[in-house]
Amino acid sequence: xxxxxxxxxxLNILAKSxxxxxxxxxxxxxxxxxxxxxxxxxxxxxxNGAEAELPRExxxxxxxxxxxxxxxxxxxxxxxYAYENELRQGFLxxxxxxRVGVAGKVIMEREKVKNIQYISSINIRVSHEVLxxxxxxxxxxxxxxxxxxxxxxxxxxxxxxxxxxxLIRQISDGNEYVKGCSVGxxxxxxxxxxxxxxxxQNHLGTRTDILDCCPKAEGMIMLIRSMAPQVIAVDEIxxxxxxxxIEYAMQCGCRLIASVHGLDMDEAxxxxxxxxxxxxxxxxxxxxxxxxxxxxxxxxIYDGRGSVLCRG
Numbered sequence: 001x002x003x004x005x006x007x008x009x010x011l012n013i014l015a016k017s018x019x020x021x022x023x024x025x026x027x028x029x030x031x032x033x034x035x036x037x038x039x040x041x042x043x044x045x046x047x048n049g050a051e052a053e054l055p056r057e058x059x060x061x062x063x064x065x066x067x068x069x070x071x072x073x074x075x076x077x078x079x080x081y082a083y084e085n086e087l088r089q090g091f092l093x094x095x096x097x098x099r100v101g102v103a104g105k106v107i108m109e110r111e112k113v114k115n116i117q118y119i120s121s122i123n124i125r126v127s128h129e130v131l132x133x134x135x136x137x138x139x140x141x142x143x144x145x146x147x148x149x150x151x152x153x154x155x156x157x158x159x160x161x162x163x164x165x166x167l168i169r170q171i172s173d174g175n176e177y178v179k180g181c182s183v184g185x186x187x188x189x190x191x192x193x194x195x196x197x198x199x200x201q202n203h204l205g206t207r208t209d210i211l212d213c214c215p216k217a218e219g220m221i222m223l224i225r226s227m228a229p230q231v232i233a234v235d236e237i238x239x240x241x242x243x244x245x246i247e248y249a250m251q252c253g254c255r256l257i258a259s260v261h262g263l264d265m266d267e268a269x270x271x272x273x274x275x276x277x278x279x280x281x282x283x284x285x286x287x288x289x290x291x292x293x294x295x296x297x298x299x300x301i302y303d304g305r306g307s308v309l310c311r312g
Contacts, residue, residue, distance in 0.1 A: 009096040010035070010126060013074045015067035018043060025055050035124040037063045037071060065120070072119055075100055088113045089189075089213065097127035097194020097201030127194050129202055133159070134166035138177045140301045140309050141285045145179045147171055147231050149250060149282060152259040153268050154289035158297075160259045161191050161235055163289070165202055167257055168192065168233050172205020183208045184229030184254075186219030192235055217241035220249050233257040243273040250282060264288055264299070265306060281305065288312075 007029040011019050014035075021043065026032060031048035038044075042053040042060035053060040075092060076083050086092045091101045104119035141150045154160035174180025187193045187210055193200035195212040204210065209227045211219040216234045223229050232254045237243065238261070246256055262268040265286060269275045277283065281304040290299040290312065301310040 006096060006126065009094065009098060010124065013071060013094060013100070013124070015070040015074075018061070018063070018067055018071070021054050021061055025057075029126070032126050033128070034126065035122075037068055037122040037124075039063055039065045039068050039120045068119060068122060071122055072102075084115050086213070087116050090116065091189070093190040093194055093196055093201075095196050095201065097190075097196065099125045099127070099190060099194070101125065127202065128162060129165065130159075130162050131166060131169070131203065134163055134170055136298065137163065137167065137287055137301065138170055138175075141167075141287065142177045143284075145177065147178060147181075147255040147257065148284035149256045150258070150285040150287065151268070151278075151283045152257075152287045152289065153262045153265065154259060155263055155291065156261060158289045158291045160289055163287075164233060164235055164257060164259055165192050165204065168208060169203050169205045171231055171257075172207040180205075180207055181230040182228070183231045183233060184220075184223035184227050185210045186214055186216050186223065186232070186234045187212050188214060188216050188219070189235070192233070215241075217245040220245040224249060224252050224254065229254060231255045231257060235259050236261065237274070238271075240273045243277060247277065247282065256283075265302060285309075 014022065032045065034046035036044040041063060043063055045052055045054060055061060072080060075094060083092055091099050093099055101123040102116055102119045103121040105117045106113055107115040107117055141148050152160050152163060168183050168185060171178050172180060172183045183205060185192055185204060185208060190212055193204055193210045193212060194202045195210060200210055211223060216237060220232055223232060232249050237258050246258060249256060260268055260274060265288065269278050284304045286302040288299040290297050297312055299312040300308055303309055
């Protein structure tokens with residue numbers, strides 16, 4: 001995605017008054033990560049890992065409920081009703097793969113979330129692709145041009161989704177380290193593919209099939225039955241259902257690329273259910289990420305026994 005496209009995609013969904021502030025105060029969108037609008041509060045952005053209020057050199061602009069309403073009208077093309085299914089998950093995905101999270105009054109029906117009304121907070125997470133960011137990792141998680149079962153361990157906001165996205169692309173297309181193969185992606189939160197009207201906005205390769213907005217555990221089984229993937233990729237596993245589905249997929253002969261929140265191998269091992277898979281050495285490789293000078297730093301890559309293959 002070209003920089004000017006990303007900027008236009010973000011600006012076009014903002015209320016005009018906020019749009020002007022952002023244009024004046026953030027001329028380069030390359031490092032823009034988040035825009036947060038909260039009724040009655042200042043506009044806040046996350047830029048190159050640092051939070052700032054807008055405008056930055058004078059009194060901060062206080063967001064009005066009219067600006068939140070106008071922004072949601074642009075996001076939903078003036079029809080929030082048409083996006084009811086997406087809103088009940090708490091977010092929408094817009095053109096370019098950017099994710100818009102919302103908060104407000106939750107409407108329940110039969111003990112399930114039906115919709116969100118009176119939206120008072122908007123969080124725009126800007127989608128970033130870093131093509132080639134998996135170049136350093138790929139030689140360590142492949143063997144004989146086949147993918148090893150790999151678990152990526154990372155604290156929040158350390159680039160694990162960006163890394164998985166590029167791994168999917170390279171595994172799908174193939175290169176000197178891995179033979180191109182079919183990849184099934186369960187994209188429960190629309191972050192990997194960033195699908196917009198069913199079309200992935202991010203580059204996930206030519207042999208990739210995506211189940212968008214589908215629960216991970218159910219999606220993995222659906223893909224095995226319907227698409228016969230050679231590799232399955234999922235982001236942020238955690239529930240016991242997720243872990244059991246991963247074990248099932250492994251037993252079916254699929255190779256797994258998955259991620260989990262954690263600081264290191266020890267913390268991942270202590271997690272319920274997942275820790276048992278680690279102790280049984282079901283995963284063959286572990287990639288641990290950190291957040292040093294910049295997000296996505298590799299702290300270490302380990303084999304199934306926990307032996308170091310690469311230090312960050």
